[in-house]
Amino acid sequence: MNDSYHHGDLRRALIDAAVAAVAESGPAALSLRAVAKRAGVSHAAPAHHFGDKAGLLTAVAAEGFDRLADTLEAAWDDTGDFAAVGAAYVRFAIDHRPHFAVMFRPELLHGDDADLRRASGRSTDALHRGSGGGGDGFNPAAVAAWSLAHGFAELLLAGNFPQEVKDDPEAAFRAVGYATGLGLD
Amino acid sequence: MNDSYHHGDLRRALIDAAVAAVAESGPAALSLRAVAKRAGVSHAAPAHHFGDKAGLLTAVAAEGFDRLADTLEAAWDDTGDFAAVGAAYVRFAIDHRPHFAVMFRPELLHGDDADLRRASGRSTDALHRGSGGGGDGFNPAAVAAWSLAHGFAELLLAGNFPQEVKDDPEAAFRAVGYATGLGLD
DNA sequence: ACCCTGTCTTGACGGTGTCAAGATCTGCGC
DNA sequence: GCGCAGATCTTGACACCGTCAAGACAGGGT
Numbered sequence: 001m002n003d004s005y006h007h008g009d010l011r012r013a014l015i016d017a018a019v020a021a022v023a024e025s026g027p028a029a030l031s032l033r034a035v036a037k038r039a040g041v042s043h044a045a046p047a048h049h050f051g052d053k054a055g056l057l058t059a060v061a062a063e064g065f066d067r068l069a070d071t072l073e074a075a076w077d078d079t080g081d082f083a084a085v086g087a088a089y090v091r092f093a094i095d096h097r098p099h100f101a102v103m104f105r106p107e108l109l110h111g112d113d114a115d116l117r118r119a120s121g122r123s124t125d126a127l128h129r130g131s132g133g134g135g136d137g138f139n140p141a142a143v144a145a146w147s148l149a150h151g152f153a154e155l156l157l158a159g160n161f162p163q164e165v166k167d168d169p170e171a172a173f174r175a176v177g178y179a180t181g182l183g184l185d
Numbered sequence: 186m187n188d189s190y191h192h193g194d195l196r197r198a199l200i201d202a203a204v205a206a207v208a209e210s211g212p213a214a215l216s217l218r219a220v221a222k223r224a225g226v227s228h229a230a231p232a233h234h235f236g237d238k239a240g241l242l243t244a245v246a247a248e249g250f251d252r253l254a255d256t257l258e259a260a261w262d263d264t265g266d267f268a269a270v271g272a273a274y275v276r277f278a279i280d281h282r283p284h285f286a287v288m289f290r291p292e293l294l295h296g297d298d299a300d301l302r303r304a305s306g307r308s309t310d311a312l313h314r315g316s317g318g319g320g321d322g323f324n325p326a327a328v329a330a331w332s333l334a335h336g337f338a339e340l341l342l343a344g345n346f347p348q349e350v351k352d353d354p355e356a357a358f359r360a361v362g363y364a365t366g367l368g369l370d
Numbered sequence: 371a372c373c374c375t376g377t378c379t380t381g382a383c384g385g386t387g388t389c390a391a392g393a394t395c396t397g398c399g400c
Numbered sequence: 401g402c403g404c405a406g407a408t409c410t411t412g413a414c415a416c417c418g419t420c421a422a423g424a425c426a427g428g429g430t
Contacts, residue, residue, distance in 0.1 A: 029292070106343055108211075162323050
């Protein structure tokens with residue numbers, strides 16, 4: 001039911017157009033009509049697939065959480081320590097900036113969307129994988145690693161760090177990790 | 186030059202109205218016309234004081250950075266360790282949510298505004314006060330503390346933490362601090 | 371008295387999200 | 401083949417929005 005539209009795959013094309021638009025000028029300046037024009041369809045076409053603007057951004061966020069979960073799981077498989085997973089988190093934020101710019105902004109999304117909850121849950125589970133139980137309880141070490149990586153990524157992308165950090169964010173994040181005890185267990 | 190308008194102090198009233206509006210529905214949904222109506226003036230009055238929408242949000246952000254700097258300086262004076270300053274940072278984000286929701290979103294602000302830069306610099310300096318030199322170089326411990334507190338606050342406000350954390354954020358943040366080595370120097 | 375500057379209003383313009391209605395295509399039973 | 405039902409997309413309209421230009425208005429210095 002999801003593919004072979006008149007357009008080919010308009011849903012996919014609209015998500016890609018939205019990602020490109022967010023990459024250029026952020027989620028606040030995103031216009032459904034501009035996205036539609038970018039995809040070569042009429043101004044009301046997006047509403048049919050996503051309901052409203054928040055619906056489109058929700059689809060972008062869900063895609064982002066799925067890719068983030070993939071990234072984190074791969075980091076666990078490859079290395080298996082918090083520091084490497086944190087570095088993968090930071091790299092994801094840099095490499096998928098438009099997705100990241102939308103994923104943690106609930107006021108722009110439909111928080112009850114099933115696909116968003118599923119994908120977000122995958123990410124949370126992947127983050128807690130190194131700390132015993134599932135992602136539902138409060139695990140200080142996991143929350144610490146998540147907060148550290150997330151805060152570093154947000155502050156980096158917002159431009160709050162000195163040039164030395166911007167030049168090599170991964171090395172800086174490694175140094176930040178050493179400044180805490182997170183790499184040591 | 187800044188007080189005794191026809192209105193009394195319209196600039197202040199508009200900032201307060203903007204903060205209230207952001208508190209209700211976030212910065213993305215903020216409307217200059219709604220802010221003007223809230224303050225009881227015509228729809229174009231805000232433009233005269235702030236230029237445009239980003240100008241109004243810039244004033245809100247600058248006020249936020251000033252208050253944050255005050256908060257952090259008080260925390261240094263009272264206690265003098267990174268953990269307490271981090272806790273003060275988290276409390277600030279909770280207590281001044283509308284300000285915080287705007288302060289780290291450069292795409293909504295005029296990044297070159299003089300007052301914003303001054304206030305933001307005060308906050309950065311206050312954050313680095315416990316780590317030797319000024320706020321311009323890369324100090325891993327300071328960046329770690331900032332990232333941890335900022336990430337914790339963002340994830341908390343975005344609703345990404347379990348209920349146990351939401352119920353008592355400060356206790357949770359203390360536990361997160363213990364999970365790292367940040368409280369130990 | 372008079373103008374000048376700062377403050378605010380009025381009116382207009384193009385752009386935006388959303389809704390209702392209609393057009394067009396696709397697959398499927400017959 | 402054929403026609404119909406439903407999914408897909410377009411068209412047109414509406415209220416709202418940010419921004420700009422022009423004017424109204426007050427107060428102070430000359």
